[in-house]
Amino acid sequence: MKKILFIILGILIILAIIVLIKTFTYPFKKINSTVSTGWKVVRDDSAIHRLSGGIKIPTVSTGELGNFDYSTFDTFKEYLKKSYPLIYGNTEYIEINKYGLIFRLKGSNPSLDPILFLSHSDVVPPGDADIKDSAENIFRPDDQPLPAVLKVSEDWDFGPFSGAVANGRIYGRGAIDMKGMLFSLLESMNNLIKNKHIPQRDIYLAFGFDEEVGGQKGADQIARYFKSKNLKFDAVYDEGGLILQKGSVAGIDSDVAVIGCAEKGFLSVKIKVKGLGGHSSMPPTETAIGKAAVIMQRLENDQMKPMITPLINEFFTNIGGSMSFINRMAISNQWLLKPVLLSQLTKNNSTNALVRTTTALTMMKGSDAPNVLSPEVEFVVNFRLLPGNSVKDVKNHIAKATKGFDVEIEEIDNVKEASAVSPTNTKSFKLIEAAIREIYPTAIATPYLTVGATDSYKYQIVSRNIYRFMPIKITDAEKQSIHSTNEYISIENYMKMIHYFEFIMTNYDK
Template sequence: MKQQQQPTSLVSSILAVSFAPSSNVNAYPQSNANKVALKLANAIKFKTISQDDPDIKTDYQPFTDFIQYLQQAFPVLHSHLNREIINNYSMLYRWDGSNPALKPFFINCHYDVVPVDMSGWSVDPFGGVIKDGYVWGRGSIDNKLIVISAMEAIETLLNRSYVPERTLYLAIGHDEEIGGYNGHKMISAHVQSLGITAEMILDEGIPLLQAGFLPGLNTTTALLGVNEKGYVYFNITATAPGGHSSMPPSQQSPIGILAKAVTAFESNPLPPPNSTLYPNQFLDQFTQQQIETIPFLDYMRRTTTTVTMFRSGIKPNVLPTTATAWISHRVVPGDDVDAIIERNNRLINDTRIKVIIDAKLPPSPYSSPAAKPFKAVKQCIKKIFGQDVNVKSGLMFANTDTRYYWPVSPNIYRIMPCVVNSQGLAMLHGYNEKLAITDLVKAVSFYQHIIRKFNNIDLDTTITDID
C-alpha cells in the first residue's frame, strides 16, 4: 500500500460537495442511494479522456487526480486491500481470501472515457449532474459505473466485517477506449508473471436490454457475454498519375480505382458461419426472419464489413495521385481472420491497389455457459434485477480488455449491470449518457452478491438477501 497523498484542490473540492437528496430512488434506502450517486457524480468530473487522435495529446493529470479521488472516497477499501499502480495510471487491487487453496477471481473495468461533442449535450458532460433520478455525464455507464459500484460493494462488505475465503482482484485499466495496450495489457502481463490463474474474470459487456428493446424481445434480457468478435483493420491505397483537371489522363483515376474495390466489399458481405460451432442462446429466441432483418441481431451472427474512411484529393481542379480507404471487419467466432484477408485480396484483384493490414485479432475463446461461474453470475443477475429477467449466453460484439486475459482463465464473462431501452445503447459513446440511480444501487448489490457467491468453494450455495 503506497503512502496516502494529500488531496489536490480539485479532489478536495469534490469531496466537500453535497447535493439535495433525489426523490426518485424507488424502494432503495435513500441514504445509500444518495451516497453512491454522489460518488459516481464526482468521479465523472475527472476528464479522464483517452485520445485516439495522434494530433491531440492525452492530459494525464485528471488520471492521477482520479486515482487520488478513489483513495479518498473509499478509505476503508484502501486500508484493507493491497493496491499496485501499474504503468502509472492503472490499478490492481487484491483482497486476500482466507483460503489460499481457492483460485481467485477478477472484476475488471476501466475509468477512461471517449471524447465528447459538446454540441449535443443538454448538461455539462463532466459536470457530475444529478437530476430527475439520474446521474448524468460521460462515463456514468461506460465505465465508471463498474469502478464505483464494485468499490462501493467492497467498502460496504468491509464495513460489515466481511472476510472472504476466495481472493478477489479488482483490475482497473486507464486506456481501454484506445485498445488497453498500456493498461489491462500490462496488468495481465503482471498477473501472468506471478503465475496467477483465475476461477473467473467478469468484465464490462452489454447492459440488460429492457423488454421491447427489439421486436420479439418481450422480457427484460441479460445477454451474458461468453465470447466476443475479433477484428481485421486494413487500408487500401490506389495510385495513378495526377495533373490538372482540364487535361485528365486516359487511365482511370485513383478515386475510380478505389471506388470499384469499395463497392466490391459492400456488395459481398460475408455469410454467417456455422452457428452450431458457437451456440448463442440470445439469438436462439428469435425467428430466422427477425435475425436476418433486425440489424442488431444480424451483425451478431456474421462478420461485418464497414468502410470507415476515404481520403483523396487536395483541390477541386487538381487530379489526385492517391486515394486511400480504411476497411474494418469485426470477425464473428467461426470465421478465420487469415481467410478473410485472402478473400479481400481476391475481391480487390487489382495490382494498382496496395493493401496494408493495420491490426488483427482472432475472435475470443468460448467460455461455457454450462460452467459453474456462468451459473453463479446468472443467479446474481436474477437475484438483483428480478427473477423474471431472461439471462442468455451470447456474443459480445464489441472488443473489451478481456483479450489480454485469455491465458488467465477459461471462464471470462461480460455484463454491464444496468438496464437500457432502445435508445440507451447510443448514449454510451454518444450524447446525454446517464444512469438511473436505482440501477446504480442495483449494481452495488450485484457486485456484493457476486463477491459473496464466489466466496463459496463450489459456487453452489444459494446466498441470502443483503440488507
C-alpha cells in the same frame, strides 16, 4: 403424373409434420413468469455522492496508445483514496504504470483460484460541450462541496462533468461507461469489508486507464503482471453486455440480459489503389478513384459468409421461447430453414453483426482539387471478425476483392483475432444468472456475442472463463448516450449494480 403429385404431396406433409414436431419439442429456455419485483432497491446517498464526485473528474483519454494528459488521473487516484479508506486499508493495493489500479481482498482458502472484476477509469471526450472546471478545482481534499458544471450544451441536460444528481439520475460522461461500474465494484468490496465478510477465494479488482484508446498501457500490462505472478482466475467479469428493456429487441416480449461470452476480432486495413493521374480535362478511361470504387463495391456486395455459431445458436435457444411461432419454427428447424433464417438475420444491422464478419468502409482520400486526377486513391475498411473467422481468412477475402488491380494493403490500428468463447456450464456463469434473477427475476439471461472491443480480451492469458456484462437495464435512448451526449445512469440501476456485484462476491463459494 397423379402418382408423382401424390408422392410430392406426401413428402411435403411428412416434412410439415417433422417441422411442427421439432418446433414444439425444441428445448427453448423456459421464461420465469413468476410475478416478482426482485431485490428491493435501497438508496444509498453516500454511494451516489461518491460516484457523482468521480464523474466530476474529467479523466479523458484521447490520441493513440495512451498519450494524453494524465494530471486528472492523479486527481482521480487521490479521490479514490479519500473516498474508500476501508478498501485501501484492508486490501493489497498495487499500481501498474502508475494509473492501472489493482486491489486484492484476501480470501480464507489460498488453494482456490481467485476471481477478477474489471473496469476502467478513462472516458471519451464529451463532444462539443465545454469542460468549465479544471481538475484542481474539482477535487476538494478539505471536504468542501464539489462544484457542479451547469448546462453548457443544448445536447446535455447538465454539464458532461457535472456529476449532477437530478430526476432520479446521475449525469455525466462515464456514468455508464465505465465509472458507474468502477464505483459499484468499489462500493461492493467496501460493503464486504464493512460487514467483515471474508471470502473463501481472493477477490481482485483491476482498473485500466486507457481502454478507450486500446488499453496497451493499462489492461494489457495489468494482465501481463498477473501472468508473471502465475495467477489463474476462476472467472473474469467485465463490461460488454446489458439488460435490454422489453421492446428494445424486436420480436421479444421480455427484458433480455445479454452476457458476452466472446467478443469479435478487429482488423482495419488501408487499401491504396494506383492509376493514372493528370488533368481532369483529359481523363483516362479508368481512374484510380473509379478502380477504388469497384473494389469497394466488391467488398460491400460480396461480404464474408454468414453463419450461426454455437454461441449464437445458444442465444436463440434462450430467447426463442418468447418469440413468434414463425421465428421459433426457423430456429428449431435449421436443418431445413437455416438459409431462410440467415437471410432474415442479415437484413438487420444488429443481428447481421451476430452472424458474420462485418465490413465497414470508413475513410477515403483522393485528389485535393476538383480538376486534378490523383494517381493514387486510398480508403480504409474495418472488419469485425466473427469467432470462427480468422485474420488470415479476411486477408484472403481482401485479396479476392482487389484481384486485377494495382494495390498496396496496409494494416492500421490494433489487429486482433476474435476472442475465445467462454463456456456457459461453469459456476461463474451460473452465478451471473442467479445474480440477474436477484435484481430482475423475469429477465431472460442468455449468452451473447459482444460486437465491440473490451479490456477483457487481454485477460485470456490468465483465464478461460471471461464474461462481459454490466447489470443495468437501459432503453434504446440510454444505450445511444454511451459515447454520445447526455450520458447518465439511473439511481435504481446504480443501486442494483452495487447489489449485483456484492451478491457475486459473497455467494461465489456458497
